[in-house]
Structures are given as C-alpha cells and as structure tokens.
Amino acid sequence: MNDQIEEIREERQDKVSKIFNYFSAIMGVFYMVMGVVFYFFPFTESFDTWAKISISVVLVLYGGFRLKRALWS
Numbered sequence: 235m236n237d238q239i240e241e242i243r244e245e246r247q248d249k250v251s252k253i254f255n256y257f258s259a260i261m262g263v264f265y266m267v268m269g270v271v272f273y274f275f276p277f278t279e280s281f282d283t284w285a286k287i288s289i290s291v292v293l294v295l296y297g298g299f300r301l302k303r304a305l306w307s
Contacts, residue, residue, distance in 0.1 A: 258304035265297030 272278060273290040281289075
C-alpha cells in the first residue's frame, strides 16, 4: 500500500513540475513581449526616451532569464 502511495506522489510531482515549466516559459515570453510593447506603443509618450529604453530592456532581460530557466530545468 505504501509503495502505491509513493508512486502516485511521484507521478503527481512530475505532472506539477511540467505544468510549472510550461507556465514559466509562457510568462518569460509574456515579459519579453511586454518589453517590446512598452517601448513601441503610444501610451508611453509621456516617458523620457531613456526611461522607456531602460524599462523595456529590463523586461526583455527578465523574460529571457525566466525563459532560459524554464527551458533548462
């Protein structure tokens, strides 16, 4: 009985980790897209150019970091 429970726990843990990796990859792409959107869309006209570039670069780098971490884990 205990072996069956342990087997079920391992299967559940594998499924949860796969779902977490997919979600993390999706969020990485989302942050990268938001970095590009933040720079090019007109709702940021009131921001200084360097502020827009800085925020966009940080979002793209963070998205790349999350995507790398999701793909290599």
